Amino acid sequence: MRIQTSKLTKVYRGKVRAIDGVDLDVPVGMYGLLGSNGAGKTTLMRILAGLLKPTSGRVVLGGHDITTPAGRVAVQRTLGYLPQDLGVYPDLTARRFLDYIALLKGLDARSARRRRIGELLEVVALGEHADRKLRGFSGGMLRRVGIAQALLADPRLLIVDEPTTGLDPEERIRFRTMLSQLAGDRTVLLSTHIVEDVAQTCRDLAVLAKGRLVFQGATGELVSQAAGRVWNLTTSGPAPAEGRIVAAVPEGAGTRYRLIAAAAPHPHAEPVSPTLEDGYLALMGVAPC
Amino acid sequence: MTATMRYEYLMQVRRPTLWLVYLLVFAVTAATLPFWSLDLGGRDPGDPRSAMLSAADILIAVLPMVYGCMIADRPGRDRALGVDGVLSAIPAGRTGRLLGKYLGVCAATATPFLAIFLGRAAGYAVIEGEAAALGWSLVVFLSVIAPGLAFLGALAFAGPLLVPPLLFRVLFVAYWFWGNLIPVTMMPTLSHTVLSATGEYAARGWFEGGFGPRPEAALDVLRPEATPLSAALWVGVMIALAAAMLVLVRLHAIRSES
Numbered sequence: 009m010r011i012q013t014s015k016l017t018k019v020y021r022g023k024v025r026a027i028d029g030v031d032l033d034v035p036v037g038m039y040g041l042l043g044s045n046g047a048g049k050t051t052l053m054r055i056l057a058g059l060l061k062p063t064s065g066r067v068v069l070g071g072h073d074i075t076t077p078a079g080r081v082a083v084q085r086t087l088g089y090l091p092q093d094l095g096v097y098p099d100l101t102a103r104r105f106l107d108y109i110a111l112l113k114g115l116d117a118r119s120a121r122r123r124r125i126g127e128l129l130e131v132v133a134l135g136e137h138a139d140r141k142l143r144g145f146s147g148g149m150l151r152r153v154g155i156a157q158a159l160l161a162d163p164r165l166l167i168v169d170e171p172t173t174g175l176d177p178e179e180r181i182r183f184r185t186m187l188s189q190l191a192g193d194r195t196v197l198l199s200t201h202i203v204e205d206v207a208q209t210c211r212d213l214a215v216l217a218k219g220r221l222v223f224q225g226a227t228g229e230l231v232s233q234a235a236g237r238v239w240n241l242t243t244s245g246p247a248p249a250e251g252r253i254v255a256a257v258p259e260g261a262g263t264r265y266r267l268i269a270a271a272a273p274h275p276h277a278e279p280v281s282p283t284l285e286d287g288y289l290a291l292m293g294v295a296p297c
Numbered sequence: 298m299t300a301t302m303r304y305e306y307l308m309q310v311r312r313p314t315l316w317l318v319y320l321l322v323f324a325v326t327a328a329t330l331p332f333w334s335l336d337l338g339g340r341d342p343g344d345p346r347s348a349m350l351s352a353a354d355i356l357i358a359v360l361p362m363v364y365g366c367m368i369a370d371r372p373g374r375d376r377a378l379g380v381d382g383v384l385s386a387i388p389a390g391r392t393g394r395l396l397g398k399y400l401g402v403c404a405a406t407a408t409p410f411l412a413i414f415l416g417r418a419a420g421y422a423v424i425e426g427e428a429a430a431l432g433w434s435l436v437v438f439l440s441v442i443a444p445g446l447a448f449l450g451a452l453a454f455a456g457p458l459l460v461p462p463l464l465f466r467v468l469f470v471a472y473w474f475w476g477n478l479i480p481v482t483m484m485p486t487l488s489h490t491v492l493s494a495t496g497e498y499a500a501r502g503w504f505e506g507g508f509g510p511r512p513e514a515a516l517d518v519l520r521p522e523a524t525p526l527s528a529a530l531w532v533g534v535m536i537a538l539a540a541a542m543l544v545l546v547r548l549h550a551i552r553s554e555s
Binding site for chain 2: 054057058059080081084085087089090091093094095096097098099108109111112113114154157
């Protein structure tokens with residue numbers, strides 16, 4: 009399902025401009041949406057999921073204008089949504105929770121519903137915990153329940169908002185791998201402020217800063233934003249004054265710095281290949297703030 | 298709507314607190330009011346219909362406070378638990394979901410009330426050998442008690458949108474005494490009017506008569522003579538008020554969505 013927004017703007021009461029004239033084009037497949045906290049990602053996700061009305065602009069998902077009631081219903085029929093602050097009913101088991109959501113999603117036939125829930129619990133590796141109450145689940149397990157509920161109706165569009173925040177490294181890797189596997193012929197829109205998650209799963213991405221779209225394209229293009237501008241410098245002296253320090257690792261008597269700078273920040277600085285994080289930071293360094 | 302109703306009913310009716318609070322308040326009621334004799338004076342406790350009307354009078358003086366207070370935390374529960382994001386992204390109609398929640402929660406919260414009332418009817422039927430009491434208890438519950446509960450349930454859905462549930466509970470108890478129980482001559486009050494949720498108009502208008510204007514009291518324009526018509530009017534008022542409250546809740550939700 010293709011997502012297209014045109015001049016999309018959301019102004020909250022109090023004149024807070026959360027989204028500002030965003031023109032976005034998201035193809036089928038895994039797509040990353042990067043941005044710092046407060047960049048407007050969650051607002052954009054909520055608009056795309058039909059939870060918020062934009063102040064102005066167009067939002068078309070799979071040919072349906074989500075700002076119309078009919079369009080919203082049509083999109084939500086093919087949508088799976090995992091919100092950033094996913095909550096559950098703590099007194100229900102994972103199976104009962106999914107059963108309730110499945111009923112609300114219109115999976116009325118009991119046997120088909122049970123079969124689907126059983127399949128999904130296996131997909132998210134919760135088959136053994138299906139009949140445990142959700143109050144005892146870890147953060148990672150709850151996110152997996154969240155993904156299972158999002159997949160109940162076999163959606164063409166999966167919107168996941170900051171799904172790996174707060175997860176331990178192992179759970180994070182497992183979760184993002186699962187998202188990649190789910191992409192297939194779906195559109196999976198992954199919103200996050202963790203660059204590594206996008207680097208490991210997405211071929212294309214967009215970057216939001218203060219409600220504005222400052223980049224959209226392939227991850228390689230974002231990496232190239234930092235080409236020739238990333239440097240390694242090991243010194244026992246003071247931190248380099250020029251450039252933006254990305255990393256500082258103590259090494260022997262000195263410190264090894266990784267920097268982003270337009271020109272070599274020190275005579276001994278060595279150029280290195282940029283990563284997606286370097287590209288993102290280089291972009292944000294020149295983005296309008 | 299059906300799925301929401303079923304879920305909300307089960308979640309509420311399984312709350313131990315619901316039953317515990319009802320039982321405690323019922324114990325106080327039974328200890329202080331003539332719940333066992335059903336002799337309120339003016340009615341024949343030996344007549345099953347009169348006995349069930351007396352049982353309703355006694356229970357409805359107190360139990361609606363439990364009913365309203367136990368509902369107050371349910372409307373905001375989805376938001377408090379963080380489930381509202383997932384639910385709102387589901388194509389099921391939000392108005393249908395609100396109605397399902399309202400019906401499920403109100404039915405569940407009324408279940409202990411109904412159980413106590415039917416329990417008294419069963420006891421009466423066994424002790425007095427009057428099986429008709431069972432039938433009358435259902436008739437009285439549906440016609441005298443249920444319409445008021447429909448309104449009070451909607452009020453308990455709308456109130457916590459304006460004030461926190463805890464404060465709403467305090468205000469609700471105050472409202473219950475002021476608007477339904479205090480003598481009409483004490484101060485301007487909704488007691489004994491068609492806006493009161495105690496079901497007097499249904500009880501008197503359909504079953505007994507002998508109830509109506511109190512010229513010495515304020516707001517007497519709201520106290521027509523109790524007749525079958527004014528009883529039907531009271532039911533209509535309760536349902537209309539409940540609908541109005543639910544419309545307010547829905548409008549509030551729409552406003553929040555924007």
